[in-house]
């Protein structure tokens with residue numbers, strides 16, 4: 001898919017205020033600092049469409065971007081960031097959960113996982129939450145440039161194997177790097193195919 005336009009639409013802390021357009025929507029979720037905002041910029045070939053930071057907790061709202069005038073990408077705050085106060089974390093959790101439960105346009109959620117990490121409880125719990133709510137998701141391994149290719153393959157094979165202790169089958173997955181552009185074509189082709197169905 002060729003990206004002809006990518007525009008920021010709005011930020012919200014409550015899904016009821018999100019754009020009303022009935023067009024396909026794709027959400028990016030994962031631990032703080034896993035690279036959600038960077039991946040959106042890489043896919044759109046834009047440096048600062050989504051705000052990124054070396055410090056976890058940068059994205060704090062539900063951010064809608066309209067792509068090619070025909071579908072939405074949504075950048076969400078990360079979960080599992082210990083330094084955010086407990087009260088703030090609960091508010092986050094509430095509005096993120098609500099987003100997933102209420103957003104009928106949502107077609108697929110991309111759960112981002114740092115390629116270097118083994119399965120973490122919080123990610124497994126989040127995938128279970130999606131499953132329980134019948135929400136389709138894919139796994140996106142990020143920051144692939146941080147590992148050599150043999151280590152990367154080994155780590156991802158091992159991650160998938162461990163996931164099979166929790167799920168009967170594996171979701172579609174992508175291996176990406178926002179630094180090198182790895183995985184961009186596969187990712188955009190996937191969205192193209194889903195949009196056409």
Ligand code: GTP
Pocket residue numbers: 030031032033034035036037038039051052053054055056057058059060076077078079142143144145146176177178179180
């Ligand atoms: P929050 O909004 O805080 O939840 O974080 P996020 O998941 O949106 O992460 P963000 O895109 O802000 O990136 C976090 C840090 O990781 C930044 O310093 C990025 O430059 C870095 N980063 C993201 N993706 C990659 C990647 O593919 N490769 C490398 N080497 N660094 C990356």
Ligand code: MG
Pocket residue numbers: 036037038051052058059075076077078
């Ligand atoms: Mg972010």
